[in-house]
Amino acid sequence: xxxAILVEGLIYGIMVLGVFITFRVLDFPDLTVDGSxxxxxxxxxxxxxxxxNGWLALLIAFIGGVIAGVVTALIHNHLKVPNLLxxxxxxxxxxxxxxxxxxxxxxxxxxxxxxxxxxxxxxxxGIVPDEYIxxxxxxxxxxxxxxxVDLFFRTDLxxxxxxMGNNEQMIISQGIxxxxxxxxxxxxxxxxxxxxGAFAAQYLGFxxxxxxxxxxxxxxxxxxxxxxLIMKSNKIGVLTLCALAGSILFHAVMYLGRYYGYVIDxxxxxxxxxxxxxxxxxxxxTQARKFNMATFKAMxxx
Amino acid sequence: xxAIKNAAVIFNQGTVNENQALRDINLNVKEGDFITxxxxxxxxxxxxxNLIAGTITPAVGSIxxxxxxxxxxxxxxxxxxxxxxxxxxxxxxxxxxxLEDNMMITYRKGxxxxxxxxxxxxxxxxxxxxxxxxMGLEQRMKENLVMFSGGQRQALTLLMMVLSKPALILLDExxxxxxxxxxxxxxxxxxxxxxxxxxxxMMITHNMSHAIEYGxxxxxxxxxxxxxxxxxxxxxxxxxxxLIEKFHELRHRGFENDRALLSE
Numbered sequence: 001x002x003x004a005i006l007v008e009g010l011i012y013g014i015m016v017l018g019v020f021i022t023f024r025v026l027d028f029p030d031l032t033v034d035g036s037x038x039x040x041x042x043x044x045x046x047x048x049x050x051x052x053n054g055w056l057a058l059l060i061a062f063i064g065g066v067i068a069g070v071v072t073a074l075i076h077n078h079l080k081v082p083n084l085l086x087x088x089x090x091x092x093x094x095x096x097x098x099x100x101x102x103x104x105x106x107x108x109x110x111x112x113x114x115x116x117x118x119x120x121x122x123x124x125x126g127i128v129p130d131e132y133i134x135x136x137x138x139x140x141x142x143x144x145x146x147x148x149v150d151l152f153f154r155t156d157l158x159x160x161x162x163x164m165g166n167n168e169q170m171i172i173s174q175g176i177x178x179x180x181x182x183x184x185x186x187x188x189x190x191x192x193x194x195x196x197g198a199f200a201a202q203y204l205g206f207x208x209x210x211x212x213x214x215x216x217x218x219x220x221x222x223x224x225x226x227x228x229l230i231m232k233s234n235k236i237g238v239l240t241l242c243a244l245a246g247s248i249l250f251h252a253v254m255y256l257g258r259y260y261g262y263v264i265d266x267x268x269x270x271x272x273x274x275x276x277x278x279x280x281x282x283x284x285x286t287q288a289r290k291f292n293m294a295t296f297k298a299m300x301x302x
Numbered sequence: 303x304x305a306i307k308n309a310a311v312i313f314n315q316g317t318v319n320e321n322q323a324l325r326d327i328n329l330n331v332k333e334g335d336f337i338t339x340x341x342x343x344x345x346x347x348x349x350x351x352n353l354i355a356g357t358i359t360p361a362v363g364s365i366x367x368x369x370x371x372x373x374x375x376x377x378x379x380x381x382x383x384x385x386x387x388x389x390x391x392x393x394x395x396x397x398x399x400x401l402e403d404n405m406m407i408t409y410r411k412g413x414x415x416x417x418x419x420x421x422x423x424x425x426x427x428x429x430x431x432x433x434x435x436x437m438g439l440e441q442r443m444k445e446n447l448v449m450f451s452g453g454q455r456q457a458l459t460l461l462m463m464v465l466s467k468p469a470l471i472l473l474d475e476x477x478x479x480x481x482x483x484x485x486x487x488x489x490x491x492x493x494x495x496x497x498x499x500x501x502x503x504m505m506i507t508h509n510m511s512h513a514i515e516y517g518x519x520x521x522x523x524x525x526x527x528x529x530x531x532x533x534x535x536x537x538x539x540x541x542x543x544x545l546i547e548k549f550h551e552l553r554h555r556g557f558e559n560d561r562a563l564l565s566e
Contacts, residue, residue, distance in 0.1 A: 167397070176414070
């Protein structure tokens, strides 16, 4: 049970890193995620079906995600469409595109195919106990991606993107076009989401156009749980670690809901309601915390 | 250096709310000028800055920088050579980032690539520059700017803007949101930096005595027009009374800006 939670948490954790970049660093609530996640899954699965090298298929999935993000950024930047609507537009278009990629089918299984994951499992079996192979792989993968994201946001370019999410006027005053930065940020974010989708498809054994439905909410809930864990920090390394931890915790809650929810007469159909309620509860607690801090400070000053 | 030719700005053109914010503005800013600008609310001072900075484009007329027509150049491109400080001290810096990161982003203008320039040498350089502010900020390089006061942030914005060596600086009432003590500190720093680096600058102020005390040229604006332009020795002889008198003489009404009178 615990391995399943960790593996799922880490696979979706890569997506959570993407959501963290848009929502928290860029301050751009990007709903493209709902489309770019199954896009990554579809590209990966179709790559496998065509007998492509697994890593090449993954690269294509990543590039597909980047393009999806860039399209959203272009719609927002050049047509002056509000950011939420720009994301919804791309997401809606991606639904059709994903079905096309899957060869006009809504669901393509890869259970009997040789995938990147099964390849890795075969190579590592014997060296690592079978039940821990996937866990080990995803711990390493998620950490590598996390470190790359950290590294990116420590570069000059990454820092300007962070500053733009904070204060767009400052970036304009620096002689930098904020549109370019948004495009880069959204591309990167959706690229990560697509990678996450690509691995989710291999883990689940199929790609489905509905895979991304409500994924943005899962991502946001994970980010919020992560932030809830640790008090404010300005270190990107801490923040991305929180995002990953948040994803694992979120999947633990969902796992419990799925397998033990029947105790309180809950069905898997109720999970979306639970996700939404979870976010609302987290928001209420954060507000209450802020309020308490403020009253506490006021009392100290008196 | 900067020339504005017959520029007019009209807001909500063609509607009942049509508002002519600037009328037929002609202005020549020479290299090394330090121009102070006064005028009551709605006189068009900030609109003039928006026009120069590229936030808005004029309905008619053109703007030239060193002979090059920049009328259609977007704000972020003009920001490469124009530094601007706003009244709101939060607009110049990123709150959720550390002081050193903020300085890293702003000490040099333009797009930044995938390299990491923040190293100990840069930190030392930043520290040595921060000492000039005499605020002890060099001890707080790793702190988030949210922890800093408005005065500190405005002084910081000023320092960082000076380090990026702009050809022209626009100061849009940059001390108006600060308490009197901090306003005085920031204004003195401004004057010091402008003299030290021989910066071409324009400063909007509501304080008439500041407008007279600083700079080598003074513009008085009213209802979208520059009504009085004085430089050199003639400006040195100005007093607040003379300015108010001049306004009355030109417009046949009182200078009805109580804020300006109060803050003499």
